[in-house]
Amino acid sequence: MSVTYCVGLLLDAGMVLLSDTRTNAGLDNIAVYRKTFVFEEPGEKVVVLLSAGSLSVTQTTIARLEEAISDSQDATVETILNVPTMLQTAELVGRTLSDVASDISEKMSRAQQMASASFIVAGQRRGGGMRMFLVYPEGNYIEATRDTPFLQIGEHKYGKPILDRVVTPETSILDAKKAVLLSMDSTLRSNLSVGMPLDMTVIEKDALRVTEQRRIEADDAGFQEMSRAWSQALRDAFTGIEI
Amino acid sequence: MSVTYCVGLLLDAGMVLLSDTRTNAGLDNIAVYRKTFVFEEPGEKVVVLLSAGSLSVTQTTIARLEEAISDSQDATVETILNVPTMLQTAELVGRTLSDVASDISEKMSRAQQMASASFIVAGQRRGGGMRMFLVYPEGNYIEATRDTPFLQIGEHKYGKPILDRVVTPETSILDAKKAVLLSMDSTLRSNLSVGMPLDMTVIEKDALRVTEQRRIEADDAGFQEMSRAWSQALRDAFTGIEI
Numbered sequence: 001m002s003v004t005y006c007v008g009l010l011l012d013a014g015m016v017l018l019s020d021t022r023t024n025a026g027l028d029n030i031a032v033y034r035k036t037f038v039f040e041e042p043g044e045k046v047v048v049l050l051s052a053g054s055l056s057v058t059q060t061t062i063a064r065l066e067e068a069i070s071d072s073q074d075a076t077v078e079t080i081l082n083v084p085t086m087l088q089t090a091e092l093v094g095r096t097l098s099d100v101a102s103d104i105s106e107k108m109s110r111a112q113q114m115a116s117a118s119f120i121v122a123g124q125r126r127g128g129g130m131r132m133f134l135v136y137p138e139g140n141y142i143e144a145t146r147d148t149p150f151l152q153i154g155e156h157k158y159g160k161p162i163l164d165r166v167v168t169p170e171t172s173i174l175d176a177k178k179a180v181l182l183s184m185d186s187t188l189r190s191n192l193s194v195g196m197p198l199d200m201t202v203i204e205k206d207a208l209r210v211t212e213q214r215r216i217e218a219d220d221a222g223f224q225e226m227s228r229a230w231s232q233a234l235r236d237a238f239t240g241i242e243i
Numbered sequence: 244m245s246v247t248y249c250v251g252l253l254l255d256a257g258m259v260l261l262s263d264t265r266t267n268a269g270l271d272n273i274a275v276y277r278k279t280f281v282f283e284e285p286g287e288k289v290v291v292l293l294s295a296g297s298l299s300v301t302q303t304t305i306a307r308l309e310e311a312i313s314d315s316q317d318a319t320v321e322t323i324l325n326v327p328t329m330l331q332t333a334e335l336v337g338r339t340l341s342d343v344a345s346d347i348s349e350k351m352s353r354a355q356q357m358a359s360a361s362f363i364v365a366g367q368r369r370g371g372g373m374r375m376f377l378v379y380p381e382g383n384y385i386e387a388t389r390d391t392p393f394l395q396i397g398e399h400k401y402g403k404p405i406l407d408r409v410v411t412p413e414t415s416i417l418d419a420k421k422a423v424l425l426s427m428d429s430t431l432r433s434n435l436s437v438g439m440p441l442d443m444t445v446i447e448k449d450a451l452r453v454t455e456q457r458r459i460e461a462d463d464a465g466f467q468e469m470s471r472a473w474s475q476a477l478r479d480a481f482t483g484i485e486i
Contacts (some may be wrong), residue, residue: 160401161433165474166477182481222486226485233483234480236480237473237480241469241476243420243465
């Protein structure tokens, strides 16, 4: 079993990304794996990937993308860092993901299981705008827009109502951090296999680098207090509603 | 496509049930079907069924359960009204559902499709307590308890966070009505194929009959106002949270 929740917001002021980390949550096998991956040449380009799904697929996909960068002295090999646009970055991630998924699924076919995964790809290159994509298991993708300024992968439903209500392109970075943390908080409460710690990443507009990266541990006092205050605020709001 | 959301709360003061109605929501085929079914002999017994899933399965299951009641002069035929306990009611619904689902799935097997459905079964018989069950497509079931005083079928995730936070066995009937309506409101906002009108049913403890049944239409002023007030209250609560 492998349950994840990752969310990315594309705002006028920048991009805010949050992932959980727990991947295997059995009674006797709880392991923490990172699901946020940063590729950057500060001042030139920044790309952040969030992953959900089968760990063997996401790790192999990331490993191939990283190996292409470290091995390639050959400029004809496409890498996340040398393709010229964010659209081509999303396509490269999609091709790599789809290749890895079919390699692994072939090995698993006797067990009648499918290995699949999906990614959020967010970034900006010098001369281009900020863009954010959701790459599906088959390698196709959709893009965040002003009408739909957030993308989610994994266990996304519990945390969607709060985003639907408070997130617009004009949302500030501070409010966006609050929104993704509260969205994650609802998910953590409703699905025990999505787990702390959390990785939060902020890319401010035109910074062309990660401007904030923070790991929030299970005992983080600020997150605990926010979670408690949000529960209380929801109960108070509930009490105030007339039927 | 067939998406539903039904929820039932089992409280010390009674049971509160809510279902949507829209079953087929294609661009050119929107039809309204009831998903709440009442069986009662006031003062003796009351049973309410909520259904989710394939319409052919749910309709056929309900039809067989109703036919058994109207046809049977034979006391050896088990019906919802003549079995002695709520547990046996849940088992009867489960057996009927599982028979219908396998009949229909056999017919559909050439199309490689599975027809399935699930039910919430809630009720009370004279001399017994209130009980509420979730009957799965295979006919097995789980029961609401004091630890988990609500059951959901269909598109259940969007509306679960609010229930997790505000519903306990001590919740009043009035607050329970508010809770299921707000839970539905979050679902309606996040999944366009769950639709108005809504059917709300209340069975107060030991009344042994439906004590309130109400259809809430799309233009219901009270529901619209509650929905608007809840959105505003959530945004206010969000603004008040410190990060």
